[in-house]
Amino acid sequence: MTARHVLLINPPFASIHWPAHGMHVLQSVARQNGHQVDLLYANLMFARVLGEDLYEAVCDYNWTEFLGERIMAWFAFDGRIAAPDLSGLPQALRTEMPRLHQLIDLWQQQVMERVRQHPCSIIGFTSTFEQTHACRILLRACHSARPECRLIIGGANCDRGMAEG
Numbered sequence: 001m002t003a004r005h006v007l008l009i010n011p012p013f014a015s016i017h018w019p020a021h022g023m024h025v026l027q028s029v030a031r032q033n034g035h036q037v038d039l040l041y042a043n044l045m046f047a048r049v050l051g052e053d054l055y056e057a058v059c060d061y062n063w064t065e066f067l068g069e070r071i072m073a074w075f076a077f078d079g080r081i082a083a084p085d086l087s088g089l090p091q092a093l094r095t096e097m098p099r100l101h102q103l104i105d106l107w108q109q110q111v112m113e114r115v116r117q118h119p120c121s122i123i124g125f126t127s128t129f130e131q132t133h134a135c136r137i138l139l140r141a142c143h144s145a146r147p148e149c150r151l152i153i154g155g156a157n158c159d160r161g162m163a164e165g
Contacts, residue, residue, distance in 0.1 A: 006030060006037045007120040009111070011127070011134035012046040013068030015059050020126050022155060038118065042111045042138065049107045054092055059130075061090070068130030075104050076133035108137060112145045122150045127157040 008027065010020040020041070027037040047055035061067040067089070074083050096103070115123065123142050125135045139151055 001034070003034045003036065004030075004122055005118075005120045006035055006122045006124060007040055007115065007118050008037060008124045008126065009040045009042050009138060011125060011131045011138055012043045012055070012072070013059050013130040013134065014043040014126075014128070016044055016047045016052060016056065022128075023124075023126055026124070038120070040111070040114055040118075042107075042134075045110055046104075046107045046134075049103050049110070050096070054096060057090055057092065063129070066130060067093075069133050071100065072104070072133035072137060075101065076136040104137070108141050111138060112141050115142055116145050120146075120149060122152060124152040124154065126155040127153055128155045129157075131155070132157055 008023045010023060014020060020039075023039050027039060030037045050058075058067050058071065070085070073081060123146065125131075125138060127135045135153055139153065142149065142151055
């Protein structure tokens with residue numbers, strides 16, 4: 001078996017207070033099998049760009065509202081879907097929405113700079129809870145920046161009924 005160099009990415013809106021256990025398990029198992037695996041917490045990078053308090057407010061918002069997905073969906077689909085409904089959202093988030101596009105672009109550029117510099121041949125993404133649209137943004141950007149890399153997505157959103165949606 002050929003040893004691979006892998007980069008695993010944890011996108012927003014995973015909490016900044018908890019590690020992505022699945023990525024660490026995969027890293028450990030892959031290393032035991034001779035692969036080099038590095039982790040990139042892109043969620044922490046976005047929290048730094050957006051501001052940690054506002055980022056955590058999105059993470060802690062009523063999970064049935066899928067606020068993180070609503071924020072990222074418009075950008076993930078290049079504005080081809082309706083802009084997110086801001087009614088009922090925290091004032092701090094409504095205030096930041098006009099510049100959210102710039103913040104997401106800045107974050108995406110920062111992540112892509114790290115990806116371009118990484119010697120990986122495989123890039124993997126974890127997708128649980130509210131990470132689907134952020135994954136889509138990063139998958140598209142990684143494909144453009146590193147077309148030679150194999151892209152893989154996994155996690156709870158890629159299992160059973162969630163994967164079928």
